[in-house]
Amino acid sequence: MTPSDNDIRAVRAHAQLLGAPATDVVSVTRSVTAIQAQSSPAARLAIRARSRGLTAPDVDVSRAVSRTWLMRKTLHLVPTADLRWLNRLFGPRNAQAGQGRRRQLDLTDELCERALERLQDLLPGKALTRREILDGLAADGVVLDAKSQAPAHLLAYAANRGLLCRGQDDGAEPTYVLLDEWTTGDHTPDEPLAELAHRYLSAYGIATVEDFAAWSGLPLGLCRKGFDALDLVPAGGGFALSETGLSASPCPPCLLGAFDTYLLGYRDRDLLLDPAEAKRVNAGGGMIAPTVLVDGRIAGTWNAKRTAKQTKVVVEPFATLSRAAISGLESEVDDYGRFLGETAVLVI
Template sequence: MTLSENDIRAVRARAQLLDAPAADVLAVTRSVAAIQAQSSPAARLAVRVRSRGLTTSDVDASRAVARTWLMRKTLHLVPAADLRWLNRLFGPRNAQAGQGRRRQLDLTDELCEQALNHLQDLLPGKALTRQEILDGLAGNGIALDAKSQAPAHLLAYAANRGLLCRGPDDGTEPTYVLLYEWITEDDTPDDPHGELARRYLTAYGIATAEDFGAWSGLPLGVCRKAFDALELTPTSNGFALRETDLSASSCPPRLLGAFDTYLLGYRDRDLLLDPAEAKRVNSGGGMIAPTVLVDGRIAGVWYTKRTAKQTKVVIEPFAALTRTAITGLESEVDDYGRFLGEPAVLVS
């Protein structure tokens, strides 16, 4: 089926819930397959823009979702019932891929195994911060430099091995919990690769196996096989699930947070982002700036300036915005302030 670029963007935006917000945190996370969550504030904003009436505390308090290192060795927020099977899918691969870096940090296989044994004694019934974990390990003869990358890589390794996952944030500090205590559900599918591909296409609307590989980090051969097992409709720029409605109207203006999944799901982002503006969004080092979405296309970047009285949301558009787009973004800023519980005003 031949679709225009505007049609493709509309289908993708709808798949991402950017035109029809969900009612709760789980519904958002389930619909978009996974939310990149190495930045907790950014993950909260990913939920805000795809939901209706939620607040930051709603996101933080939800036990229906959980965080661990999954796709591309990066922290993701996923439905709690999916964390175990996703961890079995990505954990061994991530642990193997990180072995060289662990050795550079003097995290030998022997030391890691000793640390994991001690973590099983430290964590039962608790949610500990990184520093509390380091103090506990030091008390057992395993001293790690808190200013180095060794603690982060050790905790990621423990998560990849299925021992722990992220727990609730303690203020701005994340905590870690035993996975088997925190996650009691396990909805393991018969075909994990096929199920992940199905969820990916549900979340990203129209895409290719190469896009799936870029998003997941899985080998291209695995991704193609998973796509081949699905009932797909060929379209412009890729494939859609057979049941996907390929008619959609353009979504309203949106404020996307940093690392938003709308951009991270495709190997080629040219349809969503003008290549001439790409460096303003991705300046390097894996950073993806908060962006302005107009008619399904990235139309600018934004940031905040906080004062004692209010938060200013400063928009830097790539080109002049229409009055309709500005009005829509004013509504977005109002909702952003409501979500955070602080007054917010648009500055452009």
């Protein structure tokens, strides 16, 4: 069977749980492998779109999922049970790739090692904010400019070395904890690269090796090895796992948050997003706007405007929306408000 473009979009949306939501945070996160999480509000919305009945606090308090720097050297939310093996796969490569930038920030190898030693004294039994960590380092003679990018790069380096990960937020402030204290167990797949490739295709349905490389940030040669280790079938110009159904029902209209995995999972997004509208979604600087999904295609962008009485979800469609699409988005806005504990209304 050769899937049509509509089939491919439906299969991808189904793999992303956009038509068959889960009921707990870890199930969502594991199903999509990893959720980009440099923005905590956006990560929460990625889970909302793929779940039923959860609230934002449910995401925030769950220790079954955790954040650290993985794919593309970027902060991701993953099942806590997968932190160690994913860190072993990405950490050394990320640490090496960041060496040049660390030197530009005067984070010499000697300074980084001193900082890591001090962090092992500061963090046991604690979850510290960045400010608290900087104060503790300064007391030991490791002084970093809090207004520069040096603290962020040092913490990412410490995470890549397997020392720490993000803990639960302290209000609006992220905290950092020792990885050894945060995780339990040490399961590692027999073939981590093949496991990652399998999870990627499970989450993204039909994709190419180039898509896998763009999503993971791993070299193309390694990505080919990952695909070669799997039982795949050709589909839609790419590949799918042999157990993947190559057709699915269209997903209902969805409100996707910024940096949503539905777009970030593919190098070539033309099937999902009209190239003529691409700059309205990705204006540059690595920003991916919140988007409206209709029949598996990006049909517009949206933003939230809050007042004391209500939140207006303002949708800017690329073309006129059907009555059915509007009705679906009204339901989405209701659920968005429920998830955040706000009164929300749709504005088009």
